[in-house]
Amino acid sequence: MLLVVLASLLYGAGPVSASDAMAALMANGTEEAWFVVTELRLPPRTIIALATGLALGLAGALLQSMTRNPLAEPGLLGVSAGSSFAVAWPSSWAPPQLLSPPWPPSLERSPAVPGDCRYQGAGPGQ
Numbered sequence: 520m521l522l523v524v525l526a527s528l529l530y531g532a533g534p535v536s537a538s539d540a541m542a543a544l545m546a547n548g549t550e551e552a553w554f555v556v557t558e559l560r561l562p563p564r565t566i567i568a569l570a571t572g573l574a575l576g577l578a579g580a581l582l583q584s585m586t587r588n589p590l591a592e593p594g595l596l597g598v599s600a601g602s603s604f605a606v607a608w609p610s611s612w613a614p615p616q617l618l619s620p621p622w623p624p625s626l627e628r629s630p631a632v633p634g635d636c637r638y639q640g641a642g643p644g645q
Contacts, residue, residue: 527565528556 528544529537535555542548543556583591593599609617 524565524569527568528560531555531560531564533559 529540533555535543535552539548539552540556540560543552548556582593582596583589586595588595
């Protein structure tokens with residue numbers, strides 16, 4: 520895990536190379552490299568990834584210990600069904616403008632979606 524954290528600090532988009540980032544971590548780098556490593560890579564990416572992994576691992580361990588089942592998964596308690604309900608529920612009261620697709624209507628009838636055309640009797644081989 521330490522190697523992955525170190526890789527998260529050393530590699531990323533931007534003008535700072537891995538060697539510049541390593542020099543910044545050893546307090547020998549430029550001010551720009553220090554800023555990129557400590558302000559742009561460490562807090563938003565590395566620390567949040569570690570906290571998320573810790574929270575997911577803790578949630579899984581709690582679920583398995585509370586159910587006394589080493590193979591327990593979220594569907595056992597209905598978490599998956601609850602999240603599906605939370606996603607589908609707004610469609611019962613939201614205005615149609617909020618539920619419309621974000622792409623142009625012409626893409627809805629493109630050949631990339633042949634299943635939609637087949638059910639209407641206009642697909643290939645119909």
